[in-house]
Amino acid sequence: MTDPRLRPFDPADTDACYEICLRTANNGEDATDLHTDPRIVGEVWVAPYLAHHPECAFVVEDDQGVGGYIVGAPDTAAYDEWADRVWFPPLRERHPAGSFPDSKADGDCVNLIHTPPVMPAEVTSEYPAHLHIDLLPRLQGRGFGKQLMNALFAACREAGADAIHLGCSPENTNAIAFYQHLGFSDLMAGFLWGRSTEAVS
Numbered sequence: 001m002t003d004p005r006l007r008p009f010d011p012a013d014t015d016a017c018y019e020i021c022l023r024t025a026n027n028g029e030d031a032t033d034l035h036t037d038p039r040i041v042g043e044v045w046v047a048p049y050l051a052h053h054p055e056c057a058f059v060v061e062d063d064q065g066v067g068g069y070i071v072g073a074p075d076t077a078a079y080d081e082w083a084d085r086v087w088f089p090p091l092r093e094r095h096p097a098g099s100f101p102d103s104k105a106d107g108d109c110v111n112l113i114h115t116p117p118v119m120p121a122e123v124t125s126e127y128p129a130h131l132h133i134d135l136l137p138r139l140q141g142r143g144f145g146k147q148l149m150n151a152l153f154a155a156c157r158e159a160g161a162d163a164i165h166l167g168c169s170p171e172n173t174n175a176i177a178f179y180q181h182l183g184f185s186d187l188m189a190g191f192l193w194g195r196s197t198e199a200v201s
């Protein structure tokens, strides 16, 4: 058995990243049973980053395969503009508004596809980058979350971003405790967090 290792994202990891996204999408827990379309949550929260900023994507791999990732964008305003103009239009055709009337989780994703969130300039001017991080349970609590953060922070600094933000449901208390431990501060009512992209020791 070889030790898990962090490495840059490779396009061959894409399907594994969709799977990890689904299996952590219920406030950090498995959301498989909540979705009728197993890929829709990844279409919103991970795949566009892999497509647009592969240099800011890193994965953790062990003998069972890729089991964790971090993705991000160094310039959130530019990312939001690109996603609205390029990434979401084909998805809007594939999933018209009102799709999945019997699945709240899928319906919420359809709403995001049609009306993607745009981070206010007050946030992006001070914290220009943003990120999403997810590890499957077998790789949690072993230091890989911190390693992934440091890899992304370095990529963001390389791209000129000296601060970063992230959104998190206040119900995901485990993730919030992790962010606080890494020095993120609460920017907005416990669901928006920010810090510098200096490495965490």
Ligand SMILES: CC(C)(COP(=O)(O)OP(=O)(O)OC[C@H]1O[C@@H](n2cnc3c(N)ncnc32)[C@H](O)[C@@H]1OP(=O)(O)O)[C@@H](O)C(=O)NCCC(=O)NCCS
Pocket (backbone or CB within 6 Å): 024, 027, 028, 029, 133, 134, 135, 136, 139, 140, 141, 142, 143, 144, 145, 146, 147, 167, 168, 169, 172, 173, 174, 175, 177, 178, 181, 182, 201
């Ligand atoms: C949240 C998550 C990314 C954290 O990654 P992780 O690999 O489990 O965390 P690490 O093992 O790297 O922990 C790094 C440090 O944070 C601390 N930490 C982690 N979780 C913590 C918690 N719940 N409370 C307090 N400290 C915590 C660790 O003790 C460690 O401290 P140290 O470096 O001083 O020793 C990971 O658990 C995860 O992917 N969870 C499921 C998906 C999810 O919720 N994603 C976030 C969506 S917003």
